[in-house]
Amino acid sequence: MKILVCISKVPDTTTKISFTDNNSKFNEDKVQFIINPYDEWYALVRALELKETLDGTVTVINVGKADNEQIIRKALALGADDAVRVDTDPADAFTVANEIAAYAKPENYDIILTGKETINYNSGVVAGMIAELLDLPYVSLASKLDVDGNNLKIEREIEGMKETLKVAMPCVIGAQKGMAEARIPNMRGILASKTKPVKIIAPITNEIHVQSVSFSLPPEKGAVKLFSPDNVKDLAEALHNEAKVF
Amino acid sequence: MVLVFAELGNGNLKKTSLEVAAYAAELAKNKNTECIAVAIGNANAGELEKLGNCGIKKVLHADDDKLNSVYSKAYSKIITEAAKNNNADTVVLSHNSTGKTIAPRIAIKMNAALLPGVSSLPDGNNFSKTVFSGKATAQLAAKTNTVVITLNPNSFKPHLTSDTASVEKINVSIDAKDFDYEITGTEKESEGMVPLPEAEIVVSGGRGLKGPENWAIVEDLAKVLNATTACSRPVADIGWRPHHEHVGQTGITIKPNLYIAIGISGAIQHLAGVNQSKCIVVINKDPEAPFFKAADYGIVGDAFDVVPKLTEAIKQIKSS
Incomplete structure (x- = not known):
């Protein structure tokens, strides 16, 4: 089985967000970067589990410049066999999908896995675009994935509902919580990761569809209005008459 | 022309469908153009006409009982064809599980910019979208003439009128390979609660x-x-x-x-x-x-x- 896992680099979940260059760029100063949690905890770990039980290879792909090497090595330390980095700083989701699809096309992966969305752009559109560009089936928001012959048995968690479905390989899957448990790389994995191959390839296009023009932070909240535990009724009244939320 | 996808669940319009319909109608008005809706699968009597309440005049209905569940290939094909047949340069969907699944396909098919999870009508050419998981907002601008927009749920409150929409059945050419998976079961998780x-x-x-x-x-x-x-x-x-x-x-x-x-x-x-x-x-x-x-x-x-x-x-x- 040949699996491709697409990973993205995002700021650590505890990062305080700020912007530079007249609010047009994310301020990377002192920011710790990690693999997008959905890509790592669920997509990559599940791919590694499948490889361990069914044999096969797991390749990770990332679209980004040389400083993304750190997160690629982490993926290799967790157990991926090799990695590909498309050497460009992607401006939008379309660029990422286009580059990954172009690389994956002649490689004939059985499964292309990625997280349901990144925690910086929260769009969740790259996997669907890759599926369309490669004319493959696409299952989003998968919370469980098992191999059954040439098919995958998948559980999806969608608005208030759990859906089970069967999809034939090759296919593209977007992973969310439930699919696997996060792992920590061990010493052997970390040592092995240093010599695993990372192929660097040139981008195929610089076409972009969406430009991020500017960013802003949410307005500061006013001070909280506190009520005493002895006057809970007043809180109910405030929610009803002042905030008018019920 | 603006085309909006009005999703059905058990034959009824979803709450998000009213939001996107009202949003798309307003967007069309601001652009001095018309807005039509497309619905897929069986609808209960009188249901699609209700889209008129949100400012939609005409609904195209791909009424096929094989399409009562969402299939990413079939749905995106039908919506893209409806957009092409009606010269729509803007397609609007909800940023719910369905929209997230089919909008990327539609955007690629139409060679359109995808503006995912926007939270308001555009300010000039800029659409706002929350990023960094709610810690910030980005202004996004499309670099193409055609756009696919997905609207964040609970972002746009429809002002309902008593107008009704006319419904026109459309024929769709769907074959076996458009069903990219087989749905084998569904189970409600939070019985009686809004998702x-x-x-x-x-x-x-x-x-x-x-x-x-x-x-x-x-x-x-x-x-x-x-x-x-x-x-x-x-x-x-x-x-x-x-x-x-x-x-x-x-x-x-x-x-x-x-x-x-x-x-x-x-x-x-x-x-x-x-x-x-x-x-x-x-x-x-x-x-x-x-x-x-x-x-x-x-x-x-x-x-x-x-x-x-x-x-x-x-x-x-x-x-x-």
Whole structure:
């Protein structure tokens, strides 16, 4: 089985967000970067589990410049066999999908896995675009994935509902919580990761569809209005008459 | 021309369908053009006509009982064909599980820019979208003439009129390979509750509740408010509550009118998923809990004492 896992680099979940260059760029100063949690905890770990039980290879792909090497090595330390980095700083989701699809096309992966969305752009559109560009089936928001012959048995968690479905390989899957448990790389994995191959390839296009023009932070909240535990009724009244939320 | 996808569930329009229809109609008005809707699968009598309430004049209906579940290939094919046949340069969907699944395909088919999860009508050419899991907002501009927009649930309130829409059946050419998977089962998770991303009121519990056996106070409060229940990540991770209730940066991001957090300290990852709520109420016995800084209203006190009193007080207001 040949699996491709697409990973993205995002700021650590505890990062305080700020912007530079007249609010047009994310301020990377002192920011710790990690693999997008959905890509790592669920997509990559599940791919590694499948490889361990069914044999096969797991390749990770990332679209980004040389400083993304750190997160690629982490993926290799967790157990991926090799990695590909498309050497460009992607401006939008379309660029990422286009580059990954172009690389994956002649490689004939059985499964292309990625997280349901990144925690910086929260769009969740790259996997669907890759599926369309490669004319493959696409299952989003998968919370469980098992191999059954040439098919995958998948559980999806969608608005208030759990859906089970069967999809034939090759296919593209977007992973969310439930699919696997996060792992920590061990010493052997970390040592092995240093010599695993990372192929660097040139981008195929610089076409972009969406430009991020500017960013802003949410307005500061006013001070909280506190009520005493002895006057809970007043809180109910405030929610009803002042905030008018019920 | 603006084309909007009005999703059906069990033959009825989803709540998000009214939101996107009203949004698309307003967008079309601002661009001095028309807006039509497309619906897929069986519809209950009179249901599609209701899209007129949101400003839609005409609904194209691909009425096929094989299409009562969402198939990403078939749905995106039908919507793209409808857009092409009607010279639509803008396609609008909800940023719900269906929209997230089919919008990327439609955007690629139409060679259109995809503006995912926008939260308001554009300001000039710029659409706003929350990024960094709710910690910031981005202004996005399309670099193409055609665009596909997905609208965040609970972002746009439809102003309903009594107008009705006309419905026109359309033929679709769907074959076996357009069904990219086989749906083998569905199971409702939160019986009788509005799904979290669409909920207007959410009552959420954290570790401060000390154990899963104590959730009745959360559920009672939710019941009186007709709210959906949620939880913090640690609570889902230790198995007190199901994963699908986890709101926060790595769970579900929500945008309700009212969010009540009980026994949740307010870690930055949790706040990221809920800070777009219009009104936040925090009940926590620790006055130093960071959540109070993000709250509109709060009570420093014991949840087991405060929450039942709040439920009772709300019940009284509602019945008066």
